[in-house]
Amino acid sequence: MEVHLPSTIRKMNKEIVLNIIKDMGPISRTEIAKHSGITKATVSDIVKSLIEEKLIFDEKEDADVSKRGTKLHFSKNAAYGIAVDLGGTTIHFGQFNLAGECLAERTVATYDLESSQAFLEQMAADMEAFIRGSGLDPQRLSFISIATPGIVDPASGVVIEGSPNLPGWNNIGLAQFFTDKFHVPVAIENDVRASLIGEMYAGALRHLNSAVLIGIGTGLGSAVLIDGKVIRGANNAAGEIGYMLFQTNQLYDPSAKGHFETICSGSGLEAAAYSLFQRKISAKELFILAAQGNLQAKYVIDRFEDHLAMGILNIVAVLNPEKIVLMGGVTKSISLDRIKEKVGLHTSGVTALSIEISNMQHHSALQGIAILGLNQAFPSLQFMKDKQIY
Incomplete structure (x- = not known):
C-alpha cells in the first residue's frame, strides 16, 4: 500500500523514524510505531524508503521489508567522514561513522611551512594517506570537518582571522579548498568551539x-x-x-x-x-x-x-x-x-x-567537529536535539 503524505510532514516523520532506529535499534516496525505515534502503515512505507537509501537495514537479508516482526538496524558504517583538529603544535585526524563513533585516529606534527597554500596541500595529502591506510572505500567518504584556531564563519567556510601560529591563516576559503579536493560537504568551526560541542556530546558538559x-x-x-x-x-x-x-x-x-x-x-x-x-x-x-x-x-x-x-x-x-x-x-x-x-x-x-x-582533551575537538560535519552532511540525523549548536 502506498502512503502519500504532504512533503513536510513526511520529512518530519522520516527523521523521527530514522533517529528512533539510530538511538534504539535494533527495533521492529511495530515498536517504532508505538514509540513515535506514527501509524504502522506509514512506518512501513518510511522504512522501505530508508532501506533503499541504505541508511538502515533489516537484520534478515531475505526478509520481506513489509514484515513488521523483523528488526531494523541503523547502517552506521554505510559512510564515514574525516574530522581534523588543527593545532599549533599537532594535527589530529579522525575517521567517524554515521553514529559519530571514531573508527581510527592519526596524529602528525603541525607543518613548518611558509604559505597557507602549501599547508593546505599537505593536509589534503595526509587526509588521502589516512583514507588509504584505513582500507575504507574512498567512495564512501561523505564529509570532511575541520576544527581550526581563529575566528571562522561556519556558514561560508572561511577562516576570517586566523591564528598567528599558522602561516598566513587569514581570509582562507578552507571549506571550498577541501570541497574542490574531495567533492564532499565540508564543515569548519573554531577549534575550542568544536571542543565545547564534543564535551557537550560525550564529555564533562x-x-x-x-x-x-x-x-x-x-x-x-x-x-x-x-x-x-x-x-x-x-x-x-x-x-x-x-x-x-x-x-x-x-x-x-x-x-x-x-x-x-x-x-x-x-x-x-x-x-x-x-x-x-x-x-x-x-x-x-x-x-x-x-x-x-x-x-x-x-x-x-x-x-x-x-x-x-x-x-x-x-x-x-x-x-x-x-x-x-x-x-x-x-x-x-x-x-x-x-x-x-x-x-x-x-x-x-x-x-x-x-x-x-x-578527560577528553584533543578528542573533544575531533568529536565535536565530527558532529558538526555529520549535521551538515546528514541533517536528518539528530545528535543533541535538546541543544542549539547553530
Whole structure:
C-alpha cells in the first residue's frame, strides 16, 4: 500500500523514524510505531524508503521489508567522514561513522611551512594517506570537518582571522579548498568551539545548559554554552578571551596575540621562559622548575595562575556558568586546586561553579567537529536535539 503524505510532514516523520532506529535499534516496525505515534502503515512505507537509501537495514537479508516482526538496524558504517583538529603544535585526524563513533585516529606534527597554500596541500595529502591506510572505500567518504584556531564563519567556510601560529591563516576559503579536493560537504568551526560541542556530546558538559570551555594550548581561547545555545557572537568572535586586558598599560599597547594569551598560553610561557633563561624551555619544563623552587620559573607560573583565575572570574561575572572545563596541553601541568582556591575567594552562592580539567582533551575537538560535519552532511540525523549548536 502506498502512503502519500504532504512533503513536510513526511520529512518530519522520516527523521523521527530514522533517529528512533539510530538511538534504539535494533527495533521492529511495530515498536517504532508505538514509540513515535506514527501509524504502522506509514512506518512501513518510511522504512522501505530508508532501506533503499541504505541508511538502515533489516537484520534478515531475505526478509520481506513489509514484515513488521523483523528488526531494523541503523547502517552506521554505510559512510564515514574525516574530522581534523588543527593545532599549533599537532594535527589530529579522525575517521567517524554515521553514529559519530571514531573508527581510527592519526596524529602528525603541525607543518613548518611558509604559505597557507602549501599547508593546505599537505593536509589534503595526509587526509588521502589516512583514507588509504584505513582500507575504507574512498567512495564512501561523505564529509570532511575541520576544527581550526581563529575566528571562522561556519556558514561560508572561511577562516576570517586566523591564528598567528599558522602561516598566513587569514581570509582562507578552507571549506571550498577541501570541497574542490574531495567533492564532499565540508564543515569548519573554531577549534575550542568544536571542543565545547564534543564535551557537550560525550564529555564533562553533558546534561548542562550553561558552561564555558577554556582551551590552553599553544594559544588561548574559550567557547560558550548559555541556556542550551552555543554562542558565536555577531561576527563569530565570541569567546576570544586571549584579548582580555588586566592592566591599564595594556590598554595603550595593542598586541597581535592578545595580552592574556601572551601570559596564559603554552607559547606565552615559553616566550617568558626564554627571556628569563636565554634558552628554549617548554611550558612543561617551566612548571617542573617552578615546583623545584626556581624563583624565576615560579614567578612566571604564579603570574599564569593569577591571570587564569582572574580570567575565570571575569567570565563568571558576565555569564554565570554552571561549570568551566579547562583543556589543552598546558592543563596537564597546572595546579587545579590553586586555581579553584583563588576563584573561590570571589564567588558566592549564586556564582559558585565547578572547575575541572577535560578527560577528553584533543578528542573533544575531533568529536565535536565530527558532529558538526555529520549535521551538515546528514541533517536528518539528530545528535543533541535538546541543544542549539547553530
